Amino acid sequence: MKGLWALAAVSLVAAIPATVEAQFFSDNFDTYANGSTIAGQGGWETWDNNPAANTTVVNTQAFSAPNSLNVSGGADIVHRFTGVNSGIWYVRTRTFVPSTQTGEAWFILLNQYAPLGPANNWSVQVVQCVTNCTTAGALPGQVVNLGGSDIPGTGTLPMITNQWVDIQVEINFSTGMYTVFYNGTLLDTKQWQTTGTNQLEAIDLFSNGSTVSFMDNVWVDVTVPVELQTFQIE
Numbered sequence: 001m002k003g004l005w006a007l008a009a010v011s012l013v014a015a016i017p018a019t020v021e022a023q024f025f026s027d028n029f030d031t032y033a034n035g036s037t038i039a040g041q042g043g044w045e046t047w048d049n050n051p052a053a054n055t056t057v058v059n060t061q062a063f064s065a066p067n068s069l070n071v072s073g074g075a076d077i078v079h080r081f082t083g084v085n086s087g088i089w090y091v092r093t094r095t096f097v098p099s100t101q102t103g104e105a106w107f108i109l110l111n112q113y114a115p116l117g118p119a120n121n122w123s124v125q126v127v128q129c130v131t132n133c134t135t136a137g138a139l140p141g142q143v144v145n146l147g148g149s150d151i152p153g154t155g156t157l158p159m160i161t162n163q164w165v166d167i168q169v170e171i172n173f174s175t176g177m178y179t180v181f182y183n184g185t186l187l188d189t190k191q192w193q194t195t196g197t198n199q200l201e202a203i204d205l206f207s208n209g210s211t212v213s214f215m216d217n218v219w220v221d222v223t224v225p226v227e228l229q230t231f232q233i234e
Contacts (some may be wrong), residue, residue: 003133006093012188015200016191018120019217021108021191023205023219023220023221023223024220024221024222025043025079025081025086025218025219025220025221026079026217026219026220026221027044027175027217027218028063028064028067028077028199028217029042029057029062029064029067029069029216030064030065030066030067030223032057032067032149032174032229033057034057034058034059034066034067034094035056035057035058035162036056036057037054037056037057038055038056038057038069038077039051039054039055039077039120040093041057041208042079043079043080044077044078044079044219045077045078045079046076046077046078047065047077047078047115047204047206048115048116049116050076051076051113052074052145053074053075053076054075054077054195055069055071055072055073055075055207056069056070056075057069057218058174058214059209060214061096061143061214061216062214062216063094063096063164063216063217064095064184064187064216064217067216068083068094068214068215068216069214069215069216070212071105071196071205071206071207071210071212071213071214071215072103072105072206072207072211072212072213073093073209073210074207074209075205075206075207076178076204076205076206076207077204077206078202078203078204078216079115079202079203079207080113080201080202081126081202081203081220082200082201083110083191083197083202084171084199084200084201084220085173085198085200086173086174087168087172087173087222088167088170088171088172088174088222089171089173089200089221089222090169090171090219090220090221090222090224090225091109091169091171091200091203091219092166092167092168092217092218092219092225093107093166093167093205093215093216093218093219093222094139094164094165094166094167094215094216094217095107095128095164095165095167095213095214095215095216096131096162096163096164096165096213096214096216097128097159097165097213097214098130098161098162098211099161099162100130100131100133100211100230101128101129101131101161101210101211101212101213102130102131102132102209102210102211103129103134103207103208103209103211104128104133104134104135104207104210105126105127105128105129105206105207105208105210105213105215106125106127106178106204106205106206106208107124107126107127107128107167107203107205107215108122108124108125108204108205109122109123109124109169109171109200109202109203109204110122110123110200110201110202110203110204111148111193111196111197111198111199111200111201112158112197112199112201113173113201113204115204120149121148121149121193121195121196122147122148122149122198122226123147123148123149123178123192123193123196123200124147124148124153124169124178124180125145125146125148125153126144126145126146126167126180126182127143127146127148127208128143128159128213129142129159129210130152130159130161131140131146132209133207134206137211138154139156141158141159142156142157142158142159143156143158143159143182143187144156145166145180145187145188145190147188147190147223148190148192148193149193149195149196150191150193150194150195150198151190151191151193151194153180153188153190154188154190155180155186155188155189156187157182157183157185157188159186160183161221164216165182165183165185166181166182166183167178167180167181167182168181169181171192171200173192173198173199175193176191176192176193176228177189177190177192178190178191178192182191195198200212200220201205203220205218205220
């Protein structure tokens with residue numbers, strides 16, 4: 001009987017959507033108008049305040065209906081943070097890359113960022129490219145962590161196209177290490193920084209000439225999103 005009640009309780013907890021929790025930051029782009037530009041909404045801005053780096057909210061694909069963010073062409077969209085600098089934090093996004101994609105779609109974490117700042121410092125650079133990869137280290141048909149300004153990444157996995165895929169980064173500021181997972185599979189583990197700062201200061205959703213691709217459900221918190229948690233029954 002205990003096992004049945006435990007199972008029911010676990011099922012109930014697992015069914016609670018992540019959106020009902022109090023997150024440090026979470027954005028599924030669903031509160032913005034379809035076709036609207038993202039800069040100036042929800043704390044998002046363009047890299048170096050460059051208007052040409054703006055992009056639009058769309059409803060052609062979505063992990064959580066109805067909207068997601070179009071990350072293609074010259075898109076370079078930033079969200080800045082303060083106070084993400086101690087203990088363990090989780091940063092994630094959902095990505096959708098069509099099998100017909102050319103160019104590169106990037107999920108980037110910076111430990112130091114300021115518009116036009118000379119001292120920007122990168123920690124994580126996950127690049128997805130099907131064909132026409134132009135950045136050194138980006139590989140056709142692969143998802144690659146190119147790492148940061150101080151420590152190059154070495155992780156590579158086959159890309160998954162035509163479906164929503166989770167990219168999650170666990171940052172341990174106590175040890176100065178981070179781990180990247182792609183679709184639940186370990187992609188890379190590296191040191192967060194050496195010459196930058198021991199904090200997460202910005203997320204950057206970047207397209208290096210990518211044809212249409214999408215990102216959705218961006219998350220920053222000290223807890224793992226509910227749908228990614230595992231439960232044990234005693």
